[in-house]
Every structure is written in C-alpha cells, then in structure tokens.
Amino acid sequence: GAVVSQHPSWVICKSGTSVKIECRSLDFQATTMFWYRQFPKQSLMLMATSNEGSKATYEQGVEKDKFLINHASLTLSTLTVTSAHPEDSSFYICSAEGLGATNEKLFFGSGTQLSVL
Amino acid sequence: DQQVKQNSPSLSVQEGRISILNCDYTNSMFDYFLWYKKYPAEGPTFLISISSIKDKNEDGRFTVFLNKSAKHLSLHIVPSQPGDSAVYFCAAGTFSKFYFGSGTKLNVKP
Numbered sequence: 001g002a003v004v005s006q007h008p009s010w011v012i013c014k015s016g017t018s019v020k021i022e023c024r025s026l027d028f029q030a031t032t033m034f035w036y037r038q039f040p041k042q043s044l045m046l047m048a049t050s051n052e053g054s055k056a057t058y059e060q061g062v063e064k065d066k067f068l069i070n071h072a073s074l075t076l077s078t079l080t081v082t083s084a085h086p087e088d089s090s091f092y093i094c095s096a097e098g099l100g101a102t103n104e105k106l107f108f109g110s111g112t113q114l115s116v117l
Numbered sequence: 118d119q120q121v122k123q124n125s126p127s128l129s130v131q132e133g134r135i136s137i138l139n140c141d142y143t144n145s146m147f148d149y150f151l152w153y154k155k156y157p158a159e160g161p162t163f164l165i166s167i168s169s170i171k172d173k174n175e176d177g178r179f180t181v182f183l184n185k186s187a188k189h190l191s192l193h194i195v196p197s198q199p200g201d202s203a204v205y206f207c208a209a210g211t212f213s214k215f216y217f218g219s220g221t222k223l224n225v226k227p
Contacts, residue, residue: 010159034212038161044208044215059213091161106149106212110163 003027004096006109013084014117021079021112023094029074030096034106035067038091047092050077084116120144121209123218130225136194138221140207143188151208151215152181152192154201161206165192197225 003026013019023033031052038044048069050056056069066088068080077096081088093111122141130136138152148169153161167174167181167190174181180193190209194201204222208215 009162036215038217043217044210046213093163106166106168108151108163108166111153111161113159113161 004030004094004107004109006094006112008112009110010113010115012115012117015085016083019081019084019114021081021092021094021114023077023079023096023109025075025096025098025107028096028098028107030077030098031074032097033071033077034095034097035069035077035079036093036095038093044093047079081114084114086116089114089116119219120147120216121207121218123205123207123221125221126219127222127224130197130223132199132225132227133196136192136197136201136223136225138192138194138205138207138223140190140192140209140218141188142190142209142216144209145185145188146211147209148211149209149215150181150183150190152179153206153208154203155206155220156203164205194223197223199225199227201225 005024007022033050035047036044037047047062048056048058050069050071052071058064071077094109120143151166152164155161165176165179165181167183172183183190202225204220206220207218
C-alpha cells in the first residue's frame with residue numbers, strides 16, 4: 001500500500017530555533033498534502049493544505065509566517081516551525097492525497113512530536 | 118459532546134493472544150479513521166488508518182475493522198506482545214478535522 005514517511009519522529013529544540021519536518025510520499029505522487037497539529041487531549045486540527053508548486057492554504061488562526069510550508073515536488077512537503085516557542089510544542093502529522101490500490105485517498109505519516117524548551 | 122468514544126479505559130491480555138480495542142463514533146460524515154499508540158513520556162505514534170470505502174485494513178500484526186452502519190471501529194493485534202503495552206487512541210474525522218477518543222491502556226502480560 002501507499003506509504004508516507006515523516007521525519008523526524010521526535011525533536012527537542014531550544015526556544016527561538018527553527019525546526020523542519022519532512023513529509024514524503026514514497027511510492028506515489030501526492031499533489032496535495034495536509035499538515036495537522038494536535039495538542040494534548042485535543043482533536044487533530046488541520047493547519048494547512050499544501051499543493052505542489054503553489055502556495056499553501058492556511059486555516060484560520062494559523063500564522064503563515066511562523067509555519068512555513070514548502071511543497072516543491074510531488075513527493076515532498078516540508079513544514080518549518082520558525083522561531084519555535086514552548087507553546088508550539090505539539091504533535092504534528094502530515095497526510096498525502098493519492099490513489100492507492102483500492103482508491104483510498106488519504107495516507108498519513110507517522111507524526112512528529114515537537115518539544116520546545 | 119464526545120464524537121469519538123473508547124469505552125474501555127484499560128485492557129489486559131496474555132502474550133500471544135489477540136488484543137481487541139474498540140472505538141465508537143457519532144458522526145456519519147466521518148470518512149477517515151486512525152489508530153495511534155502512545156508510550157509513557159513519548160509522543161503518539163501513528164499505527165494504521167482506514168477510509169470509509171473499506172471495511173478492513175491490515176498491516177502486519179495490526180488489523181483495523183470498520184463497521185459504518187454501527188459507527189464502530191476496532192483494532193486487532195495478533196499475536197499480542199509485551200512491547201505492545203501502551204495507550205491506544207482512535208481518531209475519526211474528515212480531511213480538515215479529526216476527533217480523538219480518550220484512549221485504552223493495553224497491558225500485554227508475558
């Protein structure tokens with residue numbers, strides 16, 4: 001089946017530094033990728049929709065200058081948390097839209113736990 | 118109002134046997150369903166997902182079953198191993214938003 005690889009799975013960084021998270025579709029081309037964020041005991045919320053070769057579409061309340069999304073190829077999207085602060089500590093997960101063997105459309109990465117000290 | 122419920126807070130299973138974790142949801146519009154595993158002091162790890170067009174998805178020892186009419190999904194782990202001991206969360210939703218259950222703590226006894 002289709003696989004989405006997300007890296008790193010766990011990152012700890014100092015406040016003020018930037019962190020890049022990669023999301024790769026390994027065996028299919030993903031024209032659209034989604035980035036989600038989950039706070040403890042809360043729902044997984046869509047942050048932005050990333051389309052290859054164009055600017056990402058951000059959900060209301062998500063700072064586009066803080067969460068930079070790049071989707072330069074059909075297999076790679078990156079999320080960069082710029083000048084991270086402790087309140088950015090969260091679980092981030094990507095998903096990619098593609099056609100699997102059974103016409104499934106959405107495949108998820110394994111997630112990244114970000115801890116900002 | 119909880120949209121996703123895991124009614125069993127804990128489950129204890131003998132090593133080698135099957136673990137069955139259950140999850141119920143209320144919104145018939147949900148079309149993607151996920152299972153996560155979480156160890157203490159670690160972030161959640163994505164396990165397996167299923168879309169509403171399927172009723173079963175397998176990945177190694179893990180199988181997720183979806184019963185749309187009953188708005189119920191389950192995760193089967195066969196055979197269960199002590200390393201599977203963790204808290205398991207299910208999530209249900211659409212592209213834009215997923216709701217999580219409160220988790221089931223699985224203990225696999227050697």
